[in-house]
Amino acid sequence: MPSVSYSSKVENCDECIDLRSDTVTRPTPEMRQIMANxxxxxxxxxxxxxxxxxxxxxxxxxxxxxxxxxxxxxxxxxxxxxxxxxxxxxxxxxxxxxxxxxxxxxxxxxxxxxxxxxxxxxxxxxxxxxxxxxxxxxxxxxxxxxxxxxxxxxxxxxxxxxxxxxxxxxxxxxxxxxxxxxxxxxxxxxxxxxxxxxxxxxxxxxxxxxxxxxxxxxxxxxxxxxxxxxxxxxxxxxxxxxxxxxxxxxxxxxxxxxxxxHAIKTVTRDNKNAAILAKGFNDRTPNHLKEALHANEEGLTNIVVVRCANGVTPSQMVSFFQERRVLFMVFDDHRVRLVTNWGLTDEHIPIIFEVYEEFIKTLH
Ligand SMILES: Cc1ncc(COP(=O)(O)O)c(C=O)c1O
Known part of the structure; x- marks a missing residue:
């Protein structure tokens, strides 16, 4: 049975940075206004x-x-x-x-x-x-x-x-x-x-x-x-x-x-944010952990896949981030998926990197 679940419900996470998918975004006040009218x-x-x-x-x-x-x-x-x-x-x-x-x-x-x-x-x-x-x-x-x-x-x-x-x-x-x-x-x-x-x-x-x-x-x-x-x-x-x-x-x-x-603007920003995240993770991964954690940087759109190995597991990474209110998805037994979306702001990116650095410190 594949271990991935596409319905990983998270309780009490209104303030989370949610990168489980690009389906999680909520309509902005402007969009709601247009819908109402x-x-x-x-x-x-x-x-x-x-x-x-x-x-x-x-x-x-x-x-x-x-x-x-x-x-x-x-x-x-x-x-x-x-x-x-x-x-x-x-x-x-x-x-x-x-x-x-x-x-x-x-x-x-x-x-x-x-x-x-x-x-x-x-x-x-x-x-x-x-x-x-x-x-x-x-x-x-x-x-x-x-x-x-x-x-x-x-x-x-x-x-x-x-x-x-x-x-x-x-x-x-x-x-x-x-x-x-x-x-x-x-x-x-x-x-x-x-x-x-x-x-x-x-x-x-x-x-x-x-x-x-x-x-x-x-x-x-x-x-x-x-x-x-x-x-x-x-x-x-x-x-x-x-x-x-x-x-x-x-x-x-x-x-x-x-x-x-807004499609071109939204998607251009999301694709760019995915590249920033993937590179930022890899840049922050010390040499001795490069095999254990690797974010794909090739041919990126808005999906970043982090490959976990050498005893580091996707659920370990996902749980660590979730405890700090950043949500990713366990993609399979070896991969974590994060999907950039229009809920992700410029202020969120340094927060995600801080959590990543903390996570790295827990690995030896
Ligand atoms: C590539 C792809 N196709 C189709 C779908 C199905 O879309 P929906 O959830 O709107 O049924 C998804 C949903 O995640 C998807 O990722």
Missing amino acids: SIVGDDVYGEDPTINALEERCAKLFKKEAGIFVCSGTMGNLLAVLSHCQRGEEIIVGKQSHIHRWEQGNYAQFGGVSAMTVEIANDGTLPLKEIEASIRGGDSHLPTTKLICLENTHNWAGGKALSREYLRSVRELADHHKLKVHLDGARVYNAAVATGMDVSEIASYVDSIQMCFSKGLGSPVGSIVVGEKKFIDLVRHKRKAVGGGWRQAGILAAAAMYSLD
Whole structure:
């Protein structure tokens, strides 16, 4: 059983510096004001002007025909897979990708879709050869592969962003085999800023994207799925079937609009803070502990992974920080994860380094 728990509740920690995830941020007074003032209507009837505006804005932003606002990343990914695939068809997905590992195999539960899983590489890619070797069909014993699912940035790989060259190669491979590509882009803005690509360029290599407003972009709820109009129509139809038809959810779409207005600034700051933290930890780690504690500094977005070894454990580090009101997450048996987010201020960074220095002193 994997030891990671994504629901590590912490009691009495309103004043904590919370880097367990970028989902923990709370709406600012300004965002709340905008939400309160939003114009709303019944979205099942297509009458919520704020949701309609958000969907149109996202379609333009990603240069796709249409978009649909859904309640979560999980719902967006599920509806995208079920709209690309029929029962008995198959996806190719990373073994450590969110769609496969942390969404309960919902594509199989609700859609009768099967998966060929591929071990992800350290850079968050599904190796092209492995993708190709996983394609099935043309024989009565086999399901037919329909879809390749990528994740950008890749959470389990420590927030790695996919390169232009890789995305292009997957597109070519998919076209060659007449497959579709779906991107779990929960943190695609972080990827765009890190690679210098526009989100529309990333979108140009895939058929559909799910992007979360509730992660690095700081909204309380919601994701967008974009793609061709007929695909989005199908997603909309299926969204109603899973109980995802909104009513006056323009209140939430208004928060998403606000997040988009500030996206580049927010994500640039978060990616930069992650780099400051990773380097700051490594600079403060004495030589004799370099093997025991190492923060990844390569290809960073807003996720920092600290590798623990030689008797130092992730839970030891996480507990030490938690007692001092700084929250990280035990990622697995060897890794601690911290995710920078818009709740992290410039004043917090020296505090985190002070705690790290104290922690170092407890290690011999
Ligand atoms: C990469 C990735 N995809 C999808 C999701 C699912 O998003 P949600 O929690 O909104 O369902 C997450 C959540 O952490 C994620 O990290």
